[in-house]
Amino acid sequence: MREKSNMDELITLDYGSGGKKTARLIEQMILPAMKDPVLNELTDGAVLPGAEAIVFSTDSFVVDPLFFPGGDIGKLAVCGTVNDIAMCGGEAKYLSCALIIEEGLETAALQRVIASLSAAAKAAGVRVVTGDTKVVEKGRGDGLYINTAGIGFLKHPGLSPKAIQPGDAVILSGTAGDHGTAVMLARSGMMEGSLQSDCAALGKLCEAVFASGAAVRVLRDPTRGGVATTLNEFVEGTSLGIRLREEAIPVRGEVSAACEMLGLDPLYCANEGKLLCVVPMADAEKTLSAMRAVKEGSNAALIGTVTEDAPGRVVMETRYGGARVLQKLAGAQLPRIC
Amino acid sequence: MREKSNMDELITLDYGSGGKKTARLIEQMILPAMKDPVLNELTDGAVLPGAEAIVFSTDSFVVDPLFFPGGDIGKLAVCGTVNDIAMCGGEAKYLSCALIIEEGLETAALQRVIASLSAAAKAAGVRVVTGDTKVVEKGRGDGLYINTAGIGFLKHPGLSPKAIQPGDAVILSGTAGDHGTAVMLARSGMMEGSLQSDCAALGKLCEAVFASGAAVRVLRDPTRGGVATTLNEFVEGTSLGIRLREEAIPVRGEVSAACEMLGLDPLYCANEGKLLCVVPMADAEKTLSAMRAVKEGSNAALIGTVTEDAPGRVVMETRYGGARVLQKLAGAQLPRIC
Numbered sequence: 001m002r003e004k005s006n007m008d009e010l011i012t013l014d015y016g017s018g019g020k021k022t023a024r025l026i027e028q029m030i031l032p033a034m035k036d037p038v039l040n041e042l043t044d045g046a047v048l049p050g051a052e053a054i055v056f057s058t059d060s061f062v063v064d065p066l067f068f069p070g071g072d073i074g075k076l077a078v079c080g081t082v083n084d085i086a087m088c089g090g091e092a093k094y095l096s097c098a099l100i101i102e103e104g105l106e107t108a109a110l111q112r113v114i115a116s117l118s119a120a121a122k123a124a125g126v127r128v129v130t131g132d133t134k135v136v137e138k139g140r141g142d143g144l145y146i147n148t149a150g151i152g153f154l155k156h157p158g159l160s161p162k163a164i165q166p167g168d169a170v171i172l173s174g175t176a177g178d179h180g181t182a183v184m185l186a187r188s189g190m191m192e193g194s195l196q197s198d199c200a201a202l203g204k205l206c207e208a209v210f211a212s213g214a215a216v217r218v219l220r221d222p223t224r225g226g227v228a229t230t231l232n233e234f235v236e237g238t239s240l241g242i243r244l245r246e247e248a249i250p251v252r253g254e255v256s257a258a259c260e261m262l263g264l265d266p267l268y269c270a271n272e273g274k275l276l277c278v279v280p281m282a283d284a285e286k287t288l289s290a291m292r293a294v295k296e297g298s299n300a301a302l303i304g305t306v307t308e309d310a311p312g313r314v315v316m317e318t319r320y321g322g323a324r325v326l327q328k329l330a331g332a333q334l335p336r337i338c
Numbered sequence: 339m340r341e342k343s344n345m346d347e348l349i350t351l352d353y354g355s356g357g358k359k360t361a362r363l364i365e366q367m368i369l370p371a372m373k374d375p376v377l378n379e380l381t382d383g384a385v386l387p388g389a390e391a392i393v394f395s396t397d398s399f400v401v402d403p404l405f406f407p408g409g410d411i412g413k414l415a416v417c418g419t420v421n422d423i424a425m426c427g428g429e430a431k432y433l434s435c436a437l438i439i440e441e442g443l444e445t446a447a448l449q450r451v452i453a454s455l456s457a458a459a460k461a462a463g464v465r466v467v468t469g470d471t472k473v474v475e476k477g478r479g480d481g482l483y484i485n486t487a488g489i490g491f492l493k494h495p496g497l498s499p500k501a502i503q504p505g506d507a508v509i510l511s512g513t514a515g516d517h518g519t520a521v522m523l524a525r526s527g528m529m530e531g532s533l534q535s536d537c538a539a540l541g542k543l544c545e546a547v548f549a550s551g552a553a554v555r556v557l558r559d560p561t562r563g564g565v566a567t568t569l570n571e572f573v574e575g576t577s578l579g580i581r582l583r584e585e586a587i588p589v590r591g592e593v594s595a596a597c598e599m600l601g602l603d604p605l606y607c608a609n610e611g612k613l614l615c616v617v618p619m620a621d622a623e624k625t626l627s628a629m630r631a632v633k634e635g636s637n638a639a640l641i642g643t644v645t646e647d648a649p650g651r652v653v654m655e656t657r658y659g660g661a662r663v664l665q666k667l668a669g670a671q672l673p674r675i676c
């Protein structure tokens with residue numbers, strides 16, 4: 001038997017944060033039991049061998065509340081899985097959709113979610129081809145949880161953090177922290193103002209980047225755990241580091257203000273319509289131009305570079321000339337954000 | 339806008355029963371919104387076009403309790419999706435696994451479930467290649483919900499209730515109602531006795547049937563809603579009916595006794611390791627022999643025939659010489675049975 005090491009005795013919300021404890025649960029409990037090299041890759045989706053290489057991904061959505069400015073759980077359930085496939089270099093084609101409904105959910109709310117999910121699928125060019133419906137007793141769920149799994153076909157093989165080189169450019173496709181902040185504001189009842197979730201499918205944005213001819217090293221959407229956590233995943237355990245410039249990272253004024261009020265950091269807030277991409281510095285300009293020509297990439301920015309002088313670390317030069325180490329999200333900053 | 343017709347204003351447990359109300363929710367709310375011919379087929383999985391035809395299926399598992407005689411939610415989550423693919427004529431190859439954990443779940447319980455899930459996957463010859471982990475607050479879940487989606491490749495195309503012909507044989511691969519009864523007994527705290535869930539992967543059993551050379555019309559696993567509901571799905575809206583002989587339907591003595599005590603009918607109780615299969619009467623004997631040579635089919639029986647004299651109906655000749663119409667399960671006889 002392997003030791004249980006540093007898992008807690010009971011599962012806490014922190015294990016769902018997308019940060020360190022989620023990683024611990026997966027690495028210490030799930031991977032050793034499954035022993036599958038494809039699963040061990042821990043990318044957003046799995047690339048499967050076959051006549052046409054299939055990209056396979058899944059996510060459950062437990063966002064609270066079900067409806068928030070800029071989206072709802074239905075739209076999120078489509079975009080989240082479509083994006084996971086896109087981040088693997090795949091083109092999403094088919095989705096499954098499984099509902100866990102809490103007894104007492106208003107039928108009209110369910111209808112709105114399904115309409116939104118259907119519209120999002122149409123917009124993203126994916127078909128919902130199979131599904132499942134379960135109902136649990138009142139108090140055993142929270143309105144509605146949705147799982148989607150997606151099948152896509154691999155168009156751009158070889159994307160991996162392992163492909164990252166010293167001197168590479170780190171690009172963020174738009175403003176950081178919109179989704180997490182919008183949901184937290186909605187949850188707290190402070191919903192006035194113009195702040196919206198960025199929830200969007202990123203297939204077109206990815207295609208634009210590939211069409212630019214940039215030699216893309218890796219793509220990933222910074223959802224739970226935010227930009228800071230995803231960048232850490234790129235370099236942890238390697239001889240490379242990432243140096244960010246705080247002033248280069250686009251953050252909406254409303255997001256900064258809301259984060260300050262809520263005690264959050266936009267770099268750790270979930271995004272649902274953004275991607276991080278590493279390309280050779282020589283390809284940075286064409287990547288940015290390609291992104292900015294697409295609605296979802298209109299605020300794309302070069303936010304940092306890959307260095308050899310901070311192995312395994314993400315270091316941010318602050319606005320005030322200092323340096324701050326950005327670690328992975330430790331606990332559950334924002335539970336049930338997606 | 340289409341009319342909401344006869345949906346209730348709030349979702350009740352009945353909508354998760356796998357019977358009439360589940361069908362209503364799917365047919366009146368989901369299919370019209372999605373408008374996809376593949377989804378409209380309402381089989382256990384979707385058959386997708388491509389270089390190799392892919393079979394894609396999903397199920398969420400919300401069984402209460404997590405552990406029951408003969409299995410647990412982890413084993414169930416593998417067998418359920420593997421079987422859905424097998425029922426479509428596919429061979430399951432890859433699974434996704436998404437966990438929704440309730441805060442406070444014992445880590446040791448999670449570890450047991452994951453070990454069981456992994457062992458079941460190995461036994462069924464499928465690989466878990468991608469996953470997701472969410473944690474919800476105490477009181478917003480019930481220990482653990484698991485979604486699996488599966489990818490398989492189509493080996494035996496053309497299985498469909500539409501292929502059923504008058505005079506065909508209706509075969510059940512073993513005893514009816516074991517899973518539902520075992521779970522209900524476990525839930526009620528009456529766990530002594532030898533009654534076990536039949537939870538099992540049916541890939542080998544299906545292969546044996548096809549290898550026999552029988553011209554299989556349709557396969558389906560009678561899970562939620564049981565044998566009676568699945569048989570209704572075969573013939574509803576058609577010009578054919580099914581005539582069953584009650585005395586031919588294998589039911590364990592313990593299951594009969596437990597059902598009587600709990601006020602249940604074994605023909606409406608979920609099975610998780612059984613299949614119903616329709617073949618030409620001329621192929622019935624070889625189908626039965628092939629099934630009985632496999633552990634999962636050792637109690638296979640010819641339980642009825644396809645007739646033209648009760649269109650759209652399932653009629654059972656009772657032990658006492660009467661006839662009883664078996665309708666689809668109407669409500670939630672057994673909530674959260676899988």
